[in-house]
Amino acid sequence: MIELNKITKKFTLHNQGKTNILVFNNLNLKINPGEIVALTGPSGVGKSSILKMIYGNYVFQSGQIKINNHNIDHIYPRNIIELRKNIIGYVSQFLRVIPRVPTIEIVMEPLLEINSDKDEVREKAEKILLKLNIDKNLWNLSPLTFSGGEQQRVNVARGLIRNYPCLLLDEPTASLDSVNKDIVLNLINEKKDSGSSIIGIFHDEYSRKYLNAREIDITKISDAK
Amino acid sequence: MQPILSVHNLNKYYGNQVGCKNMNLTLYPGEVVGVVGESGSGKTTFINSISGNLIPDSGKILIETGNETIDFLEISESLKRLLIRTELAFVHQNPRDGLRLDVSAGGNISERLMSIGQRNYGNIRQTIFKWLDKVEIDKSRVDDFPRTFSGGMLQRLQIAKNLVTSPKIIFMDEPTGGLDVSVQAKILDLLRKLVRELNLSVVIVSHDLAVIRLLADKIIVMKNGEAVESGLCDQVLDDPQHSYTQLLVSSVLQV
Numbered sequence: 001m002i003e004l005n006k007i008t009k010k011f012t013l014h015n016q017g018k019t020n021i022l023v024f025n026n027l028n029l030k031i032n033p034g035e036i037v038a039l040t041g042p043s044g045v046g047k048s049s050i051l052k053m054i055y056g057n058y059v060f061q062s063g064q065i066k067i068n069n070h071n072i073d074h075i076y077p078r079n080i081i082e083l084r085k086n087i088i089g090y091v092s093q094f095l096r097v098i099p100r101v102p103t104i105e106i107v108m109e110p111l112l113e114i115n116s117d118k119d120e121v122r123e124k125a126e127k128i129l130l131k132l133n134i135d136k137n138l139w140n141l142s143p144l145t146f147s148g149g150e151q152q153r154v155n156v157a158r159g160l161i162r163n164y165p166c167l168l169l170d171e172p173t174a175s176l177d178s179v180n181k182d183i184v185l186n187l188i189n190e191k192k193d194s195g196s197s198i199i200g201i202f203h204d205e206y207s208r209k210y211l212n213a214r215e216i217d218i219t220k221i222s223d224a225k
Numbered sequence: 226m227q228p229i230l231s232v233h234n235l236n237k238y239y240g241n242q243v244g245c246k247n248m249n250l251t252l253y254p255g256e257v258v259g260v261v262g263e264s265g266s267g268k269t270t271f272i273n274s275i276s277g278n279l280i281p282d283s284g285k286i287l288i289e290t291g292n293e294t295i296d297f298l299e300i301s302e303s304l305k306r307l308l309i310r311t312e313l314a315f316v317h318q319n320p321r322d323g324l325r326l327d328v329s330a331g332g333n334i335s336e337r338l339m340s341i342g343q344r345n346y347g348n349i350r351q352t353i354f355k356w357l358d359k360v361e362i363d364k365s366r367v368d369d370f371p372r373t374f375s376g377g378m379l380q381r382l383q384i385a386k387n388l389v390t391s392p393k394i395i396f397m398d399e400p401t402g403g404l405d406v407s408v409q410a411k412i413l414d415l416l417r418k419l420v421r422e423l424n425l426s427v428v429i430v431s432h433d434l435a436v437i438r439l440l441a442d443k444i445i446v447m448k449n450g451e452a453v454e455s456g457l458c459d460q461v462l463d464d465p466q467h468s469y470t471q472l473l474v475s476s477v478l479q480v
């Protein structure tokens with residue numbers, strides 16, 4: 001369960017004339033287990049910002065964010081680190097990895113946090129990479145030289161190799177062809193059916209319908225815009 | 226869970242000059258804390274003051290060994306030396322500062338082992354090979370002198386030398402500082418793997434925000450000897466609150 005209660009979020013740009021940008025005012029949102037929420041609204045309205053607040057990347061000025069009843073509180077970074085290890089998964093839009101690390105190891109990494117049996121983890125990583133049509137010949141190469149669609153699927157594999165109770169998805173299908181898009185959407189549906197609370201940004205109507213997502217227009221749930 | 230290292234209100238002055246002031250840090254087992262800031266901001270003074278290389282003027286440093294809490298600034302010099310050889314390790318920016326260049330690679334790695342009382346040649350030799358393998362240095366180089374090694378190899382040797390006694394807390398001052406980027410990537414990958422496999426707790430100083438982003442869980446941003454902002458690494462870099470951090474983050478060149 002993910003809950004946002006009365007969130008206020010603003011950016012203060014100290015070096016650009018102390019400009020204040022109010023992004024959210026009195027934002028309320030709740031995502032139940034086994035549910036997918038799709039955020040909609042024009043570009044710049046704060047869709048990614050919501051995901052980043054839930055994941056702890058962005059601070060908020062007032063209100064409360066609760067993940068399975070744990071508060072996101074930046075006074076205690078340790079708690080956010082623990083939540084990320086155990087409860088929240090995040091598939092970001094772009095792959096951020098150490099250069100020269102093989103794809104297979106990048107996909108294995110999140111699972112190694114909780115499972116030290118390397119062979120078992122490798123098997124699972126191979127399985128999900130196969131499912132996502134990443135060619136076997138690429139597994140031992142760094143994904144940094146891959147095509148956009150391949151990189152995105154590596155990112156998805158890394159994010160979905162575990163079963164997180166809460167899952168944040170930032171355009172996970174944006175640069176995929178229709179075959180691979182369906183594969184990723186099916187994987188996401190599996191996570192939903194296993195009881196994850198899922199919130200995401202999906203650029204196309206097709207994906208939102210396919211996932212049977214509850215659509216939320218941000219401009220209608222925050223007073224700021 | 227208890228922090229393995231906690232620093233409270235640490236101050237270090239050079240005469241009237243501030244080295245670092247009012248510094249605090251909490252490090253949990255398996256956690257990596259990055260210290261960033263421009264040159265002259267006090268990063269190195271801070272890491273030297275909490276690792277036993279410098280004696281701070283005031284403050285408290287508590288180290289949790291599992292059995293007891295050690296007040297690092299109050300213990301005897303001999304106990305401090307022992308801790309520095311066993312529970313703590315320091316990886317210098319310049320590997321030549323952390324290695325003995327006129328002793329073989331194997332000899333460098335075995336030094337800490339022997340200092341904690343290991344004498345069995347066979348066992349020591351085995352441990353050396355295990356560590357050369359971990360840091361990806363060919364076994365055949367074991368009896369070569371470090372001066373015949375490349376910069377990247379020297380840095381990996383220094384890491385092996387430091388980690389061989391399974392220290393709990395590792396201090397690193399710009400460990401990828403003087404290396405070309407392809408070697409830097411390899412060292413970063415190595416460090417990340419070791420942190421996870423050995424559940425290391427690390428304090429790492431770097432002026433390179435990309436390095437810190439990839440390695441650190443938490444971050445401390447220093448300016449003029451003081452911490453201006455600290456917290457979760459992703460948060461401080463993605464949504465910096467202090468004007469100096471905003472300046473620092475926005476000054477990074479995009480590739």
